[in-house]
Amino acid sequence: xxxxxxxxxxxxxxxxxxxxxKKEEGGSRAATVKIGGENTLPILFNEGSIxxxxxxxxxxxxxxxxxxxxxxxxxxxxxxxxxxxxxxKCVNEYKAQTLCVRMQGAHPDFGDKGAQEAAxxxxxxxxxVNVPLVITGCGDDAKDNLILPACSEAAKGERCLIGSxxxxxxxxxxxSVLADGHSxxxxxxxxxxxxxxxxxxxSDMGLGLxxxxxxxxxxxxxxxxxxxxxxxxxxxxxxxxxxKTLASPFICFAGQEAWxxxxxxxxxxxxxxxxxxxxxxxxxxxxDLLVMRHPAAAEKTAKYIDALxxxx
Amino acid sequence: xxxxxxxxxGMYANIGSAIKERNKSEIQKCALAQLxxxxxxxxxxxxxxxxxxxxxLPWLVEAIxxxxxxxxxxxxxxxxxxxxGLKAAKNKTIINSTTADPEKLDTIIPLAKQYxxxxxxxxxxxxxxxxxxxxxxxxxxxxxxxxxxxxxxIEDLYLDPIVLPVNVAQAQMKDILESIHEFRIISDPAxxxxxxxxxxxxxxxxxxxxxxxxxxxxIAYGLDSAILDPKDKELMDALIxxxxxxxxxxxxxxxxxxxxxx
Numbered sequence: 076x077x078x079x080x081x082x083x084x085x086x087x088x089x090x091x092x093x094x095x096x097k098k099e100e101g102g103s104r105a106a107t108v109k110i111g112g113e114n115t116l117p118i119l120f121n122e123g124s125i126x127x128x129x130x131x132x133x134x135x136x137x138x139x140x141x142x143x144x145x146x147x148x149x150x151x152x153x154x155x156x157x158x159x160x161x162x163x164k165c166v167n168e169y170k171a172q173t174l175c176v177r178m179q180g181a182h183p184d185f186g187d188k189g190a191q192e193a194a195x196x197x198x199x200x201x202x203x204v205n206v207p208l209v210i211t212g213c214g215d216d217a218k219d220n221l222i223l224p225a226c227s228e229a230a231k232g233e234r235c236l237i238g239s240x241x242x243x244x245x246x247x248x249x250x251s252v253l254a255d256g257h258s259x260x261x262x263x264x265x266x267x268x269x270x271x272x273x274x275x276x277x278s279d280m281g282l283g284l285x286x287x288x289x290x291x292x293x294x295x296x297x298x299x300x301x302x303x304x305x306x307x308x309x310x311x312x313x314x315x316x317x318x319k320t321l322a323s324p325f326i327c328f329a330g331q332e333a334w335x336x337x338x339x340x341x342x343x344x345x346x347x348x349x350x351x352x353x354x355x356x357x358x359x360x361x362x363d364l365l366v367m368r369h370p371a372a373a374e375k376t377a378k379y380i381d382a383l384x385x386x387x
Numbered sequence: 388x389x390x391x392x393x394x395x396x397g398m399y400a401n402i403g404s405a406i407k408e409r410n411k412s413e414i415q416k417c418a419l420a421q422l423x424x425x426x427x428x429x430x431x432x433x434x435x436x437x438x439x440x441x442x443x444l445p446w447l448v449e450a451i452x453x454x455x456x457x458x459x460x461x462x463x464x465x466x467x468x469x470x471x472g473l474k475a476a477k478n479k480t481i482i483n484s485t486t487a488d489p490e491k492l493d494t495i496i497p498l499a500k501q502y503x504x505x506x507x508x509x510x511x512x513x514x515x516x517x518x519x520x521x522x523x524x525x526x527x528x529x530x531x532x533x534x535x536x537x538x539x540x541i542e543d544l545y546l547d548p549i550v551l552p553v554n555v556a557q558a559q560m561k562d563i564l565e566s567i568h569e570f571r572i573i574s575d576p577a578x579x580x581x582x583x584x585x586x587x588x589x590x591x592x593x594x595x596x597x598x599x600x601x602x603x604x605x606i607a608y609g610l611d612s613a614i615l616d617p618k619d620k621e622l623m624d625a626l627i628x629x630x631x632x633x634x635x636x637x638x639x640x641x642x643x644x645x646x647x648x649x
Contacts (some may be wrong), residue, residue, distance in 0.1 A: 271639035275648070313637050319639065320645045 080082045083121050088114040089322050089363075090285040091127070092258050094173055095207025096234040104143050104233065105205040108173050110288070110363040112326030114310035116311065118376075120387050128384050129358050131373050132173045132209050132366045133165040134330050137188075138197050144340045146347075148368055158196070159203045166204045169373065176200060179221045182213035190225035197229040199344070209236040209326070209366070211260070220247045227251040236260060236326070236364075239290055241360035242273050244337035249280045260326055262290040265299070267306050269319075274320050287323045295332040295339070295353045303327075307360040323335065325361055329354040331367030347372045355379050388626055389428065389612035391460050391481070392421030393585060395447065397434015406443050411450045418451045423430075424617035425647060429455075431472065433464035440468045445475035452477055460507075462616070466494045472500040472632055480504040483614075484547065486525040487512045492533045500539055507581055509535075509547040510566070516549060520562040523548050524569055525555060531573050545581040550590040553597060560601075565610040579611040580627045583584055599625035606630065 091112035096102025108130050113121025139156045140148070154160040156175075165171040178193050180186040188196075197210065210226050212219030224247060227237055238260025242250045243263070252259045260278055263270040270288040278284050291310065293303035307325055314322035318344035332369055333339055338348035354365045358380065365371040390570035394417050397403045405413035418429055429451060433443035440463060448459060457480040461472035469482055484507035485495035499506040508530035510523045515525045527546050534544055548566040551559055571577045582605060600620045602613060606629040617623060627646045630636055639645055 267637055268639045271637055271645060272641055275639065275641045275645055278648075309637070318637060318645075320639070322646060 076328075081123070082114075083119075085114055085123065086318070087317045087322055088112070088313040089311075089314060089324055091286075092236070092286065092288055092324055093234060094209070094236055094258070094364075096232060096256075100234070101232040102234055103162055103201065103205065104207050106172070107206075108207050108273040108386060109232070114315065114367075116315070117178060117359050118136075118304065118383055123151060125318055125387070127363070127379050128166075130364050131354075131377055131380075132175040132364060132370050133169065133171040133177045133373060134328075134366050135162045135178060136177045136179045137193070138186055139313070140179070141185075143345065143368075144334060146340070146343060147334055150370055159200065165370075166206055171206060171373075172248065173207045173209065173364075174204065175211060177213070178222055178226065178387050179212050179213050180217075181218050182215050185213070185219060188222075190221045192224035193222040195228035197226045200231060201230060207235065207259075208233065209238075211238050216241075219245065220333040223248055224251040227255045227257060230257070231255040233369045234258070236288055238262060238288075238326075242269050242276070245273065245277060246280065249277050249282050252286070253280070253282045255286050260290050261323070262292060265292045265294070265306055267310050270306075270310060271318075271320050274323060278320075279280075284319060284323065288326045289303060289321075289323045289329070290326050292352070293327045293332055293357060294335045295329075295347055296339060296356070297301045298332065298336055299355060300356055304356060304360040307362070309355070311361040324363035325357075326359045326364040326366065327354075327356060328366045329362075330366055330372070333372075334368055347375070351379070352377045356357060388610070389579075389610065390426050390437060390617055390632060391428045391581075391614040391625075392418075393426075393614045393618045394421055394429050394616060395429055395439050395451070396432040396462070397443070398432075399434075403434055403436055406437060406447065409446065411453075412446060412574045414506060415452045415454045418454060421617050422457060423560055424454055424620075426457070426617040428458040428460055430460040430462050430483065430614050432483075434470075440465065441471050444468050446470040446471050448475040448478075458505075461504075464578065466491070466498065469495070470498055471483045474506060476502070481507060481545070483507045485530070487529045489533070492530065492537075495527070496534060496537045496539050499543075500537070504532075504608050505543040505545065506539065507545045507547055508578075509549055511549055513537035516551070517561070520566050520569070523562070523566045524573070525564070527570050527578075528573055531578055535574070541574055541578050542576045544578040546578050547581050547583065550582045550584065550601070552591070555603075560633050564604055564608045567605055567610050567646055571609055580609065581612040581632070582610060583616065584615040591605045597618055598622055604631055606633065626640045 089111045095104035095107040113125040180188045235257045239262035261273045310321045333350035339349040354376045398476040462483040505574045510526035585603045588594035
C-alpha cells in the first residue's frame, strides 16, 4: 500500500505586499515585485499555495561603503564610488529585480547629509533605474526621522518599502508612508512579542496590516541564525493559524549580517558561501525578501530558489 | 475558544417583548452587539414564555440571518421547534441540545445529520441531573456511542457536563471541571466540550466574578466552547488571558486588542 502523506491545512494567509508601481498605477517602475501571499509553510507546495517566490533585493548605498571587506567591495569595483553606476550595474548586469538603498550618507558619522539632499538622491535614483525600491535609513533615529519622510515624499506613488519603524520610533515614518502610498518595514530585535506589538501599533495609526513587512532581525550563520530561524518559524506558525497581527511577509538583511562574520572575511570565497547559507536557511524559515550584497551570492541564492520552485 | 453569545433569549425582557411585537431591529441590535464583542456564534432561544415557539424560533433565525452569516445555535428542548429552526436556517447551525435519552437521541441525531448541523449533547437523562463525575461520563459515553452508531461525526459533537449553580451544588464543581477533561478522552476523534456558563453564578450576587473564575478554570481543563455573555468585558478579558497563558496566542503588550482584531 502506498504511504499516504498527512497534509496540513491552515486557516491563515500571509498578506501580499507589492513593491513598486507601474505607470498605470501612478508610479514609473517597469515591473512590480510581489512578496508573501502564502498560506502554508515554506516549500510545502502540496499543503497550500505559495504564489510568490522569495525575492532578492541588491543592497546599494548612497555613499561608498568604507568598511566592506575587499572581496565584497572588489566584486563591484569602481562603481562603488558612484551610487548611480552601482545601482545601474545591479539592474543591468546582475539583473536585480529590486534594489534596497541604504541612506548611510545621512548618518552623522558618515556624511551627515540633510533631508533635501536625501530626497534629491532618491528622485535621481528613481530616474536612473526602473526597478522597485526598498529604502532604509542610516540607523540614527533622529536623523532617520528627518530624511525618511523626505525620501518618502520624493518617491510618492512609487510604492516603495521604507524602513525601519521600531517600537520606540515609528510614528513619523508611519505617517509619511501612509501619506505617500508606500509600505513599511517593522523591525523588532529578534523578539516575536515586540514584532506583534509593533504591527498592532502601526495598524492602529491607520496603516493596514497588509502594508507591513516584518524585519525580524536575523543573525548570520554562526551568529544566532538558528535563533532568528525559530522566531520566524514561530511567528509564521501563529500567522498561518489565524493570527493576523503576525501575517506579514519577512524581509531579512542576509548580506549585512553575513559579511559581519569574521569567517566571511577569513578565506577567499568563504564570504560568498556565508551569505548564501545564511540566505538559503532563512528561506526555509519563511523569508520572503532577502537583502543581499555579493552578486555571486545573490546569483547562487536565486538559482537555489529556482530549483526549489522548479516542481511547484 | 468558540464563543456563543447567550443574549438572544426570550427570558430576557427586551428579547421577550421584541419577539412578541415582532420587533426585528431589537433582535438584530442584540446580535450585532454580541458579534462586535467577540461572539463566534449566537444562541437563539425564544424563551419559556413563548406561546408559539414553532413560529417564534424561525422568525428569530430569519431576523438574525439578515445581518450576519455566523453560525446559529438553535436552543430548545423540543425537537419539533429545533426542526422548524433548522428549516429556516441558511447559516451554519448548532443544535442545542439533546439529552442522553434514547428517544431524544433517536430524533435529534438524524435531524443534525440531515441539516449538517453540529450538536450539543448534555449529560442529563430522564433520571435527572447527574450527581458526580462517573454519572456524567456514563451519560457522555451513551451520547458518543449513539452518535457513532448513527454515523454522526464525533468532531461535530459538543458535550456539556451541565454546570450547576455554585450555591446549589458546590460539592460538584470539581467533578464538573474534571468531566471537561475526561470527555475528551472518551473517543478518538475526540468530542468537543461546551458549557452554558452563566448557570454557575445563578442566584449569587457576584455573578460576573464567579462566571469568569469558573471559565478560566474550565479553560485550563481544556474547554473548547462556551455559551456566555460576550458583552461582559471582564469575562472576555479573562478568557483571552487564560488562552494566552495556555500558549494559544502569542503574547504582546496589546494582546487583548490583538485578540479582538482577529
